[in-house]
Amino acid sequence: MNLPSQIYRLARGAYRSLSLKPPRQRELFYKEILQSSEGKSQAYLQSLLDYATLRVPYYTNLADFWREGNSELAHFPLLTKPLIRDNFERLKSDEIASRNCFLNSSGGSTGQPISIMQDREFEEWREATELFYYRQFLGIDLGGLPQVILWGSTKDIKRQTNTQGVKGKLLKFIQPTTFLNSFKMTKEDLQKYVEIINQERPVLIKAYAGSLYQLAKFVRNNNLSIHRPKILYTSAETLRPFMRELIEDVFRCKVYDFYGSREVGAIAGECSRGKMHIFNFNNYVEVVDRDNNTVRFGEEGRILVTTLHNHTMPLIRYEIGDMAIPGKPCQCGSPLPTLERVTGRVKDHFLTRAGTLVDGGYFTRQFYFRNWVDEFQVLQKDFDRIEIYYVSNGEPVASEMADICTQIQLAMGEDCQIEWHQVEEVPRTPQGKLLYTRSLVNS
Numbered sequence: 442m443n444l445p446s447q448i449y450r451l452a453r454g455a456y457r458s459l460s461l462k463p464p465r466q467r468e469l470f471y472k473e474i475l476q477s478s479e480g481k482s483q484a485y486l487q488s489l490l491d492y493a494t495l496r497v498p499y500y501t502n503l504a505d506f507w508r509e510g511n512s513e514l515a516h517f518p519l520l521t522k523p524l525i526r527d528n529f530e531r532l533k534s535d536e537i538a539s540r541n542c543f544l545n546s547s548g549g550s551t552g553q554p555i556s557i558m559q560d561r562e563f564e565e566w567r568e569a570t571e572l573f574y575y576r577q578f579l580g581i582d583l584g585g586l587p588q589v590i591l592w593g594s595t596k597d598i599k600r601q602t603n604t605q606g607v608k609g610k611l612l613k614f615i616q617p618t619t620f621l622n623s624f625k626m627t628k629e630d631l632q633k634y635v636e637i638i639n640q641e642r643p644v645l646i647k648a649y650a651g652s653l654y655q656l657a658k659f660v661r662n663n664n665l666s667i668h669r670p671k672i673l674y675t676s677a678e679t680l681r682p683f684m685r686e687l688i689e690d691v692f693r694c695k696v697y698d699f700y701g702s703r704e705v706g707a708i709a710g711e712c713s714r715g716k717m718h719i720f721n722f723n724n725y726v727e728v729v730d731r732d733n734n735t736v737r738f739g740e741e742g743r744i745l746v747t748t749l750h751n752h753t754m755p756l757i758r759y760e761i762g763d764m765a766i767p768g769k770p771c772q773c774g775s776p777l778p779t780l781e782r783v784t785g786r787v788k789d790h791f792l793t794r795a796g797t798l799v800d801g802g803y804f805t806r807q808f809y810f811r812n813w814v815d816e817f818q819v820l821q822k823d824f825d826r827i828e829i830y831y832v833s834n835g836e837p838v839a840s841e842m843a844d845i846c847t848q849i850q851l852a853m854g855e856d857c858q859i860e861w862h863q864v865e866e867v868p869r870t871p872q873g874k875l876l877y878t879r880s881l882v883n884s
């Protein structure tokens with residue numbers, strides 16, 4: 442064993458003794474995940490449903506349906522954000538006092554933020570699932586590996602950058618993580634971020650998809666060179682194909698997209714073949730049509746999530762606000778079910794007067810290879826009124842603008858009015874995300 446790895450092992454041992462914690466529960470859950478099967482996931486689900494109907498007033502009081510033997514998931518009503526807000530107290534387990542729980546809130550980029558009670562067990566399962574994804578899908582164990590995180594949530598950054606005290610300093614030594622704030626992305630910041638990445642030489646770069654895209658664009662437009670990490674990991678925003686293409690090209694590295702949320706934790710992660718595998722031991726996922734029936738392979742639908750390990754406040758058939766296309770079994774070797782794609786938030790999709798939903802990706806595709814557009818947002822204000830906000834990079838090309846209008850009218854109807862607005866910057870959400878498409882009709 443060489444000297445640096447001896448020092449590392451000693452330091453890690455010292456940190457573990459100082460933190461005085463028993464072996465982490467998440468490692469036990471991780472082992473459980475490795476032995477998991479479809480049957481085990483069904484057992485988690487049934488046990489959660491039984492628990493909810495017994496111990497959660499919202500479900501015990503809803504109706505008499507389960508007493509008549511209707512305890513299957515399909516018989517449970519859908520849960521929405523407004524329903525959670527209105528029934529917050531009644532959604533708590535009557536055992537809450539003994540469940541070691543805490544209050545968490547979602548980012549709220551899809552509207553009003555919501556608060557959820559979560560417990561230690563939920564948190565350990567979330568961490569174990571992420572560990573599983575890192576180890577089994579990305580082939581890395583983060584212990585000691587340098588990583589750079591380009592993130593927009595000040596809450597997460599504060600929690601993870603506490604380097605005060607002996608414990609904090611040791612943690613920083615053992616887990617060399619550099620945080621870059623994606624809320625601050627001026628040209629000067631981006632220049633500094635490139636320098637930091639080149640200096641830290643991270644194995645992993647974890648980022649908001651849109652922020653990493655902006656960084657990649659900055660590197661490309663300024664002819665800079667940037668360190669090539671082993672893994673690029675994006676989350677928290679829809680990774681559109683045009684974003685993936687540029688990011689992979691600039692960093693010379695594949696992007697792995699991860700899908701999860703604060704309310705429910707890890708949902709799915711991308712494999713080497715580009716399919717999103719559902720972590721069905723952590724969350725039960727349904728993809729449904731407008732009548733709430735499961736859609737077939739290849740068809741797009743709304744995602745419903747049932748959290749399997751948050752008994753403090755079970756979310757059952759929770760309408761998370763995103764859409765996806767279920768996929769067939771994957772050839773990569775993982776038996777976990779797949780989503781062909783997560784196609785974005787429901788509100789990214791435009792609704793026509795005839796009731797058809799048009800995937801937001803259709804509109805973003807129209808901006809591929811339009812070099813005069815630096816950033817943009819396509820906003821649906823009414824069924825037949827669309828506004829395009831764009832930041833120009835050079836003189837707009839009239840023929841290409843006309844082409845974009847024609848393509849939009851093809852999907853939305855030829856009467857659709859399209860207005861162009863040149864702006865200094867497209868406003869971000871409070872979480873610092875740039876929404877490329879947004880519908881005020883479909884909300």
Ligand SMILES: [Zn+2]
Pocket residue numbers: 712713714715716718771772773774775
């Ligand atoms: Zn796969």
